[in-house]
Amino acid sequence: MFKSFSILWLLSASALADPVNTYLPVPSQAVGPPLNAAGYRVESYGKGAYMVTNNQYQAMFFVSDKGVIVVDAPPTIGYNLLYAIGNITDQPITHQVYSHSHTDHIGGSGILPSGVKRIAHYLTKVYLEDTPDANRPLPDEIFADAYTLTVGNQTLELKYEGHNHHPGNIFIYAPVQKVLILIDIIFPGWVPYSALGATENVAGYIKAHDQALAYDFDVIVTGHLTRSGNRKDVEISKAYVLDLEQTCTEAYQIAASPGNNISAQAIAAATLAVNPNNPYTALKAILTAMAEYCGNKTNGKFQDVIAGTDVYGFENAFKMTDSLRIELDAGGPFAVKGP
CATH class of the missing domain: 3.60.15.10 (Ribonuclease Z/Hydroxyacylglutathione hydrolase-like)
Structure with a gap:
Protein backbone atom coordinates (compact mmCIF):
# COMPACT_ATOMS: atom_id res chain seq x y z
CA MET A 1 0.00 0.00 0.00
CA PHE A 2 1.20 3.49 -0.80
CA LYS A 3 2.33 5.43 2.25
CA SER A 4 1.77 9.14 2.76
CA PHE A 5 5.02 11.12 2.82
CA SER A 6 4.14 14.22 4.83
CA ILE A 7 6.43 17.21 4.52
CA LEU A 8 6.43 17.23 8.30
CA TRP A 9 8.06 13.83 8.22
CA LEU A 10 10.55 14.96 5.59
CA LEU A 11 11.65 17.76 7.90
CA SER A 12 11.44 15.84 11.16
CA ALA A 13 14.41 15.68 13.48
CA SER A 14 14.72 11.93 13.04
CA ALA A 15 14.84 12.20 9.26
CA LEU A 16 17.47 14.93 9.44
CA ALA A 17 19.51 12.95 11.94
CA ASP A 18 19.46 9.84 9.74
CA PRO A 19 19.50 10.87 6.05
CA VAL A 20 19.64 7.26 4.85
CA ASN A 21 16.04 6.17 4.36
CA THR A 22 14.50 3.08 2.82
CA TYR A 23 12.41 3.65 -0.30
CA LEU A 24 10.27 1.48 -2.51
CA PRO A 25 12.04 -1.11 -4.69
CA VAL A 26 13.00 0.18 -8.15
CA PRO A 27 10.78 -1.33 -10.88
CA ASN A 230 11.21 5.61 -26.30
CA ARG A 231 7.75 6.85 -27.23
CA LYS A 232 6.14 4.79 -24.48
CA ASP A 233 8.30 6.55 -21.88
CA VAL A 234 7.12 9.93 -23.15
CA GLU A 235 3.50 8.77 -23.04
CA ILE A 236 3.91 7.49 -19.46
CA SER A 237 5.50 10.77 -18.39
CA LYS A 238 2.66 12.68 -20.04
CA ALA A 239 0.08 10.50 -18.28
CA TYR A 240 1.80 11.10 -14.93
CA VAL A 241 1.97 14.88 -15.24
CA LEU A 242 -1.60 15.18 -16.57
CA ASP A 243 -2.88 13.01 -13.73
CA LEU A 244 -0.97 15.17 -11.27
CA GLU A 245 -2.47 18.31 -12.80
CA GLN A 246 -5.97 16.82 -12.63
CA THR A 247 -5.72 15.62 -9.02
CA CYS A 248 -4.13 18.86 -7.84
CA THR A 249 -6.91 20.82 -9.56
CA GLU A 250 -9.36 18.55 -7.76
CA ALA A 251 -7.61 19.36 -4.49
CA TYR A 252 -8.20 23.07 -5.11
CA GLN A 253 -11.93 22.50 -5.46
CA ILE A 254 -12.06 20.40 -2.30
CA ALA A 255 -10.01 22.93 -0.38
CA ALA A 256 -12.47 25.68 -1.31
CA SER A 257 -15.26 23.86 0.54
CA PRO A 258 -15.69 23.58 4.32
CA GLY A 259 -16.02 20.35 6.24
CA ASN A 260 -13.10 18.32 4.85
CA ASN A 261 -9.54 17.62 5.93
CA ILE A 262 -7.98 19.94 3.36
CA SER A 263 -10.37 22.84 3.81
CA ALA A 264 -8.26 25.96 3.28
CA GLN A 265 -10.39 28.00 5.65
CA ALA A 266 -10.06 25.49 8.48
CA ILE A 267 -6.33 24.95 7.91
CA ALA A 268 -5.65 28.69 7.84
CA ALA A 269 -7.63 29.28 11.01
CA ALA A 270 -5.87 26.49 12.90
CA THR A 271 -2.43 27.51 11.68
CA LEU A 272 -2.86 31.21 12.42
CA ALA A 273 -4.17 30.41 15.89
CA VAL A 274 -0.78 28.90 16.66
CA ASN A 275 1.21 31.35 14.52
CA PRO A 276 -0.58 34.71 14.80
CA ASN A 277 0.31 37.44 12.32
CA ASN A 278 2.29 35.01 10.14
CA PRO A 279 0.44 34.52 6.83
CA TYR A 280 3.33 32.47 5.45
CA THR A 281 2.43 29.62 7.80
CA ALA A 282 -1.17 29.52 6.62
CA LEU A 283 -0.24 29.51 2.93
CA LYS A 284 2.36 26.80 3.41
CA ALA A 285 -0.03 24.65 5.42
CA ILE A 286 -2.77 24.96 2.78
CA LEU A 287 -0.45 24.18 -0.13
CA THR A 288 1.14 21.30 1.76
CA ALA A 289 -2.24 19.72 2.52
CA MET A 290 -3.36 20.00 -1.11
CA ALA A 291 -0.01 18.69 -2.38
CA GLU A 292 -0.18 15.70 -0.06
CA TYR A 293 -3.71 14.95 -1.28
CA CYS A 294 -2.91 15.04 -4.99
CA GLY A 295 0.60 13.61 -4.61
CA ASN A 296 -0.60 10.55 -2.73
CA LYS A 297 -3.46 10.00 -5.15
CA THR A 298 -1.32 10.25 -8.30
CA ASN A 299 1.63 8.36 -6.91
CA GLY A 300 -0.61 5.52 -5.80
CA LYS A 301 -1.40 4.97 -9.49
CA PHE A 302 2.19 5.21 -10.75
CA GLN A 303 4.41 3.73 -8.04
CA ASP A 304 4.60 0.36 -9.83
CA VAL A 305 5.02 1.97 -13.26
CA ILE A 306 7.85 4.45 -12.66
CA ALA A 307 10.52 4.61 -9.99
CA GLY A 308 10.97 7.32 -7.39
CA THR A 309 7.38 8.33 -6.68
CA ASP A 310 8.13 8.08 -2.97
CA VAL A 311 11.36 10.05 -3.35
CA TYR A 312 10.27 13.13 -5.31
CA GLY A 313 6.51 12.67 -5.61
CA PHE A 314 5.65 15.22 -2.93
CA GLU A 315 7.99 17.86 -4.39
CA ASN A 316 6.41 17.34 -7.82
CA ALA A 317 2.93 17.67 -6.35
CA PHE A 318 3.90 20.80 -4.44
CA LYS A 319 5.31 22.34 -7.62
CA MET A 320 2.13 21.54 -9.52
CA THR A 321 -0.05 22.84 -6.67
CA ASP A 322 1.80 26.13 -6.43
CA SER A 323 1.87 26.53 -10.23
CA LEU A 324 -1.89 26.04 -10.33
CA ARG A 325 -2.15 28.98 -7.95
CA ILE A 326 0.24 31.42 -9.64
CA GLU A 327 0.54 30.21 -13.23
CA LEU A 328 -2.42 28.08 -14.30
CA ASP A 329 -5.28 29.76 -12.39
CA ALA A 330 -6.98 26.79 -10.76
CA GLY A 331 -9.11 29.02 -8.57
CA GLY A 332 -10.48 27.22 -5.53
CA PRO A 333 -9.54 29.03 -2.32
CA PHE A 334 -7.50 31.51 -4.38
CA ALA A 335 -10.25 32.45 -6.86
CA VAL A 336 -11.53 36.01 -7.26
CA LYS A 337 -13.60 36.93 -4.22
CA GLY A 338 -17.19 37.96 -4.68
CA PRO A 339 -18.57 41.44 -3.87
Whole structure:
Protein backbone atom coordinates (compact mmCIF):
# COMPACT_ATOMS: atom_id res chain seq x y z
CA MET A 1 0.00 0.00 0.00
CA PHE A 2 1.20 3.49 -0.80
CA LYS A 3 2.33 5.43 2.25
CA SER A 4 1.77 9.14 2.76
CA PHE A 5 5.02 11.12 2.82
CA SER A 6 4.14 14.22 4.83
CA ILE A 7 6.43 17.21 4.52
CA LEU A 8 6.43 17.23 8.30
CA TRP A 9 8.06 13.83 8.22
CA LEU A 10 10.55 14.96 5.59
CA LEU A 11 11.65 17.76 7.90
CA SER A 12 11.44 15.84 11.16
CA ALA A 13 14.41 15.68 13.48
CA SER A 14 14.72 11.93 13.04
CA ALA A 15 14.84 12.20 9.26
CA LEU A 16 17.47 14.93 9.44
CA ALA A 17 19.51 12.95 11.94
CA ASP A 18 19.46 9.84 9.74
CA PRO A 19 19.50 10.87 6.05
CA VAL A 20 19.64 7.26 4.85
CA ASN A 21 16.04 6.17 4.36
CA THR A 22 14.50 3.08 2.82
CA TYR A 23 12.41 3.65 -0.30
CA LEU A 24 10.27 1.48 -2.51
CA PRO A 25 12.04 -1.11 -4.69
CA VAL A 26 13.00 0.18 -8.15
CA PRO A 27 10.78 -1.33 -10.88
CA SER A 28 12.77 -3.43 -13.33
CA GLN A 29 11.92 -1.11 -16.24
CA ALA A 30 13.84 1.70 -14.54
CA VAL A 31 17.06 -0.25 -14.03
CA GLY A 32 19.67 0.63 -16.63
CA PRO A 33 22.43 -1.54 -18.11
CA PRO A 34 25.64 -1.75 -16.09
CA LEU A 35 28.53 0.68 -16.44
CA ASN A 36 32.05 -0.30 -17.46
CA ALA A 37 34.98 -0.45 -15.04
CA ALA A 38 35.67 3.26 -15.64
CA GLY A 39 32.15 4.17 -14.53
CA TYR A 40 30.42 4.98 -17.82
CA ARG A 41 28.55 3.30 -20.67
CA VAL A 42 28.34 4.03 -24.38
CA GLU A 43 25.19 3.18 -26.33
CA SER A 44 25.18 3.15 -30.13
CA TYR A 45 22.04 4.09 -32.05
CA GLY A 46 23.59 3.41 -35.44
CA LYS A 47 24.95 5.62 -38.19
CA GLY A 48 27.43 7.36 -35.94
CA ALA A 49 25.10 8.33 -33.06
CA TYR A 50 26.21 7.51 -29.51
CA MET A 51 25.08 8.24 -25.96
CA VAL A 52 27.51 8.40 -23.04
CA THR A 53 26.11 8.00 -19.52
CA ASN A 54 27.17 7.40 -15.93
CA ASN A 55 23.57 6.28 -15.14
CA GLN A 56 22.90 9.73 -13.67
CA TYR A 57 23.65 12.07 -16.57
CA GLN A 58 23.75 11.66 -20.33
CA ALA A 59 25.56 13.30 -23.26
CA MET A 60 25.53 12.54 -26.98
CA PHE A 61 28.07 12.57 -29.78
CA PHE A 62 27.74 12.12 -33.52
CA VAL A 63 30.67 10.92 -35.61
CA SER A 64 30.80 12.30 -39.14
CA ASP A 65 33.38 12.05 -41.90
CA LYS A 66 34.38 15.66 -41.15
CA GLY A 67 34.45 15.68 -37.35
CA VAL A 68 32.49 14.95 -34.19
CA ILE A 69 29.45 16.84 -32.89
CA VAL A 70 29.03 16.73 -29.09
CA VAL A 71 25.71 17.51 -27.42
CA ASP A 72 26.16 18.78 -23.85
CA ALA A 73 29.01 17.81 -21.53
CA PRO A 74 27.92 17.03 -17.96
CA PRO A 75 30.75 17.64 -15.48
CA THR A 76 29.98 14.40 -13.65
CA ILE A 77 30.78 12.46 -16.83
CA GLY A 78 33.83 14.67 -17.30
CA TYR A 79 36.81 13.25 -19.16
CA ASN A 80 35.02 9.95 -19.69
CA LEU A 81 33.18 11.74 -22.50
CA LEU A 82 36.50 12.35 -24.25
CA TYR A 83 37.62 8.78 -23.60
CA ALA A 84 34.37 7.43 -25.03
CA ILE A 85 34.76 9.48 -28.19
CA GLY A 86 38.44 8.57 -28.55
CA ASN A 87 37.63 4.88 -28.28
CA ILE A 88 35.18 5.18 -31.19
CA THR A 89 36.88 7.51 -33.67
CA ASP A 90 40.02 9.45 -34.55
CA GLN A 91 37.93 12.32 -35.92
CA PRO A 92 38.39 15.60 -34.02
CA ILE A 93 35.61 17.24 -32.03
CA THR A 94 34.59 20.20 -34.18
CA HIS A 95 31.18 21.27 -32.86
CA GLN A 96 29.17 21.27 -29.63
CA VAL A 97 25.48 21.91 -29.12
CA TYR A 98 24.22 23.27 -25.80
CA SER A 99 20.77 21.98 -24.87
CA HIS A 100 20.42 24.86 -22.36
CA SER A 101 22.55 26.82 -19.92
CA HIS A 102 22.40 24.71 -16.75
CA THR A 103 25.84 23.76 -15.49
CA ASP A 104 24.89 20.20 -14.56
CA HIS A 105 24.50 19.50 -18.30
CA ILE A 106 27.17 21.68 -19.93
CA GLY A 107 29.56 22.40 -17.06
CA GLY A 108 32.15 20.02 -18.48
CA SER A 109 32.39 21.87 -21.78
CA GLY A 110 35.66 23.51 -20.83
CA ILE A 111 37.54 20.21 -21.23
CA LEU A 112 36.71 19.99 -24.93
CA PRO A 113 39.59 20.90 -27.28
CA SER A 114 40.13 24.52 -28.24
CA GLY A 115 38.57 25.59 -31.50
CA VAL A 116 35.29 23.75 -30.97
CA LYS A 117 32.39 25.72 -32.45
CA ARG A 118 29.43 25.94 -30.08
CA ILE A 119 25.78 26.46 -31.04
CA ALA A 120 22.92 27.36 -28.69
CA HIS A 121 19.67 29.27 -28.42
CA TYR A 122 20.16 32.98 -27.90
CA LEU A 123 18.57 32.83 -24.43
CA THR A 124 21.23 30.32 -23.40
CA LYS A 125 23.87 32.87 -24.36
CA VAL A 126 22.03 35.55 -22.37
CA TYR A 127 22.08 33.37 -19.25
CA LEU A 128 25.74 32.44 -19.71
CA GLU A 129 26.69 36.08 -20.15
CA ASP A 130 25.02 36.82 -16.81
CA THR A 131 27.00 34.07 -15.07
CA PRO A 132 30.48 33.94 -16.69
CA ASP A 133 32.01 30.49 -16.32
CA ALA A 134 35.14 29.13 -18.01
CA ASN A 135 33.62 25.67 -17.84
CA ARG A 136 30.70 26.88 -19.99
CA PRO A 137 32.24 28.90 -22.84
CA LEU A 138 29.88 31.27 -24.62
CA PRO A 139 28.32 29.87 -27.80
CA ASP A 140 29.82 30.98 -31.11
CA GLU A 141 26.52 30.86 -32.99
CA ILE A 142 23.01 31.45 -31.70
CA PHE A 143 19.53 31.20 -33.15
CA ALA A 144 15.99 32.18 -32.22
CA ASP A 145 13.65 29.61 -33.77
CA ALA A 146 15.47 26.89 -35.72
CA TYR A 147 18.97 25.95 -36.84
CA THR A 148 20.24 23.10 -39.00
CA LEU A 149 23.73 21.91 -38.16
CA THR A 150 25.44 19.80 -40.83
CA VAL A 151 28.95 18.46 -40.34
CA GLY A 152 30.01 16.09 -43.08
CA ASN A 153 27.44 13.33 -43.27
CA GLN A 154 25.73 14.19 -39.95
CA THR A 155 22.79 16.56 -39.57
CA LEU A 156 21.08 17.83 -36.43
CA GLU A 157 17.92 19.92 -36.46
CA LEU A 158 17.73 22.34 -33.54
CA LYS A 159 14.44 23.96 -32.64
CA TYR A 160 13.13 26.19 -29.89
CA GLU A 161 9.55 25.15 -29.08
CA GLY A 162 9.05 27.69 -26.28
CA HIS A 163 9.79 28.07 -22.59
CA ASN A 164 9.58 24.79 -20.65
CA HIS A 165 12.19 23.56 -18.18
CA HIS A 166 14.33 26.65 -18.69
CA PRO A 167 14.40 29.50 -21.23
CA GLY A 168 16.51 28.41 -24.19
CA ASN A 169 16.00 24.67 -23.65
CA ILE A 170 15.87 23.26 -27.19
CA PHE A 171 14.75 20.16 -29.06
CA ILE A 172 17.66 18.47 -30.86
CA TYR A 173 16.70 15.98 -33.55
CA ALA A 174 18.83 13.62 -35.62
CA PRO A 175 16.53 12.75 -38.56
CA VAL A 176 18.70 10.01 -40.07
CA GLN A 177 18.97 8.05 -36.81
CA LYS A 178 15.51 9.13 -35.56
CA VAL A 179 16.98 10.20 -32.23
CA LEU A 180 15.43 13.09 -30.28
CA ILE A 181 17.36 14.87 -27.52
CA LEU A 182 15.21 16.76 -25.03
CA ILE A 183 16.78 17.50 -21.66
CA ASP A 184 15.12 17.66 -18.23
CA ILE A 185 11.54 16.99 -19.35
CA ILE A 186 11.23 13.19 -19.56
CA PHE A 187 12.95 10.84 -17.10
CA PRO A 188 12.57 7.38 -18.72
CA GLY A 189 11.40 4.83 -16.18
CA TRP A 190 11.40 7.43 -13.40
CA VAL A 191 9.26 10.11 -11.83
CA PRO A 192 10.59 13.58 -12.68
CA TYR A 193 13.29 14.98 -10.46
CA SER A 194 12.17 17.35 -7.69
CA ALA A 195 9.70 20.10 -8.67
CA LEU A 196 9.03 18.53 -12.07
CA GLY A 197 12.69 18.52 -12.96
CA ALA A 198 13.19 21.99 -11.43
CA THR A 199 11.09 23.35 -14.27
CA GLU A 200 10.50 27.08 -14.52
CA ASN A 201 7.33 26.92 -16.61
CA VAL A 202 4.88 24.14 -15.75
CA ALA A 203 2.51 24.90 -18.63
CA GLY A 204 5.42 24.70 -21.07
CA TYR A 205 6.69 21.56 -19.35
CA ILE A 206 3.35 19.82 -19.87
CA LYS A 207 3.13 21.02 -23.48
CA ALA A 208 6.64 19.74 -24.23
CA HIS A 209 5.37 16.16 -24.03
CA ASP A 210 3.07 16.63 -27.03
CA GLN A 211 5.77 18.60 -28.81
CA ALA A 212 8.14 15.66 -28.34
CA LEU A 213 5.58 13.13 -29.54
CA ALA A 214 5.17 15.15 -32.75
CA TYR A 215 8.70 14.11 -33.76
CA ASP A 216 9.34 10.86 -35.63
CA PHE A 217 11.78 9.30 -33.18
CA ASP A 218 12.68 5.80 -32.07
CA VAL A 219 15.00 6.86 -29.22
CA ILE A 220 14.81 9.87 -26.90
CA VAL A 221 17.84 10.94 -24.87
CA THR A 222 16.72 13.02 -21.92
CA GLY A 223 19.86 13.94 -20.01
CA HIS A 224 19.24 11.93 -16.86
CA LEU A 225 19.30 8.62 -15.14
CA THR A 226 19.68 5.04 -16.08
CA ARG A 227 18.69 4.62 -19.72
CA SER A 228 17.51 6.25 -22.90
CA GLY A 229 13.78 6.32 -23.65
CA ASN A 230 11.21 5.61 -26.30
CA ARG A 231 7.75 6.85 -27.23
CA LYS A 232 6.14 4.79 -24.48
CA ASP A 233 8.30 6.55 -21.88
CA VAL A 234 7.12 9.93 -23.15
CA GLU A 235 3.50 8.77 -23.04
CA ILE A 236 3.91 7.49 -19.46
CA SER A 237 5.50 10.77 -18.39
CA LYS A 238 2.66 12.68 -20.04
CA ALA A 239 0.08 10.50 -18.28
CA TYR A 240 1.80 11.10 -14.93
CA VAL A 241 1.97 14.88 -15.24
CA LEU A 242 -1.60 15.18 -16.57
CA ASP A 243 -2.88 13.01 -13.73
CA LEU A 244 -0.97 15.17 -11.27
CA GLU A 245 -2.47 18.31 -12.80
CA GLN A 246 -5.97 16.82 -12.63
CA THR A 247 -5.72 15.62 -9.02
CA CYS A 248 -4.13 18.86 -7.84
CA THR A 249 -6.91 20.82 -9.56
CA GLU A 250 -9.36 18.55 -7.76
CA ALA A 251 -7.61 19.36 -4.49
CA TYR A 252 -8.20 23.07 -5.11
CA GLN A 253 -11.93 22.50 -5.46
CA ILE A 254 -12.06 20.40 -2.30
CA ALA A 255 -10.01 22.93 -0.38
CA ALA A 256 -12.47 25.68 -1.31
CA SER A 257 -15.26 23.86 0.54
CA PRO A 258 -15.69 23.58 4.32
CA GLY A 259 -16.02 20.35 6.24
CA ASN A 260 -13.10 18.32 4.85
CA ASN A 261 -9.54 17.62 5.93
CA ILE A 262 -7.98 19.94 3.36
CA SER A 263 -10.37 22.84 3.81
CA ALA A 264 -8.26 25.96 3.28
CA GLN A 265 -10.39 28.00 5.65
CA ALA A 266 -10.06 25.49 8.48
CA ILE A 267 -6.33 24.95 7.91
CA ALA A 268 -5.65 28.69 7.84
CA ALA A 269 -7.63 29.28 11.01
CA ALA A 270 -5.87 26.49 12.90
CA THR A 271 -2.43 27.51 11.68
CA LEU A 272 -2.86 31.21 12.42
CA ALA A 273 -4.17 30.41 15.89
CA VAL A 274 -0.78 28.90 16.66
CA ASN A 275 1.21 31.35 14.52
CA PRO A 276 -0.58 34.71 14.80
CA ASN A 277 0.31 37.44 12.32
CA ASN A 278 2.29 35.01 10.14
CA PRO A 279 0.44 34.52 6.83
CA TYR A 280 3.33 32.47 5.45
CA THR A 281 2.43 29.62 7.80
CA ALA A 282 -1.17 29.52 6.62
CA LEU A 283 -0.24 29.51 2.93
CA LYS A 284 2.36 26.80 3.41
CA ALA A 285 -0.03 24.65 5.42
CA ILE A 286 -2.77 24.96 2.78
CA LEU A 287 -0.45 24.18 -0.13
CA THR A 288 1.14 21.30 1.76
CA ALA A 289 -2.24 19.72 2.52
CA MET A 290 -3.36 20.00 -1.11
CA ALA A 291 -0.01 18.69 -2.38
CA GLU A 292 -0.18 15.70 -0.06
CA TYR A 293 -3.71 14.95 -1.28
CA CYS A 294 -2.91 15.04 -4.99
CA GLY A 295 0.60 13.61 -4.61
CA ASN A 296 -0.60 10.55 -2.73
CA LYS A 297 -3.46 10.00 -5.15
CA THR A 298 -1.32 10.25 -8.30
CA ASN A 299 1.63 8.36 -6.91
CA GLY A 300 -0.61 5.52 -5.80
CA LYS A 301 -1.40 4.97 -9.49
CA PHE A 302 2.19 5.21 -10.75
CA GLN A 303 4.41 3.73 -8.04
CA ASP A 304 4.60 0.36 -9.83
CA VAL A 305 5.02 1.97 -13.26
CA ILE A 306 7.85 4.45 -12.66
CA ALA A 307 10.52 4.61 -9.99
CA GLY A 308 10.97 7.32 -7.39
CA THR A 309 7.38 8.33 -6.68
CA ASP A 310 8.13 8.08 -2.97
CA VAL A 311 11.36 10.05 -3.35
CA TYR A 312 10.27 13.13 -5.31
CA GLY A 313 6.51 12.67 -5.61
CA PHE A 314 5.65 15.22 -2.93
CA GLU A 315 7.99 17.86 -4.39
CA ASN A 316 6.41 17.34 -7.82
CA ALA A 317 2.93 17.67 -6.35
CA PHE A 318 3.90 20.80 -4.44
CA LYS A 319 5.31 22.34 -7.62
CA MET A 320 2.13 21.54 -9.52
CA THR A 321 -0.05 22.84 -6.67
CA ASP A 322 1.80 26.13 -6.43
CA SER A 323 1.87 26.53 -10.23
CA LEU A 324 -1.89 26.04 -10.33
CA ARG A 325 -2.15 28.98 -7.95
CA ILE A 326 0.24 31.42 -9.64
CA GLU A 327 0.54 30.21 -13.23
CA LEU A 328 -2.42 28.08 -14.30
CA ASP A 329 -5.28 29.76 -12.39
CA ALA A 330 -6.98 26.79 -10.76
CA GLY A 331 -9.11 29.02 -8.57
CA GLY A 332 -10.48 27.22 -5.53
CA PRO A 333 -9.54 29.03 -2.32
CA PHE A 334 -7.50 31.51 -4.38
CA ALA A 335 -10.25 32.45 -6.86
CA VAL A 336 -11.53 36.01 -7.26
CA LYS A 337 -13.60 36.93 -4.22
CA GLY A 338 -17.19 37.96 -4.68
CA PRO A 339 -18.57 41.44 -3.87
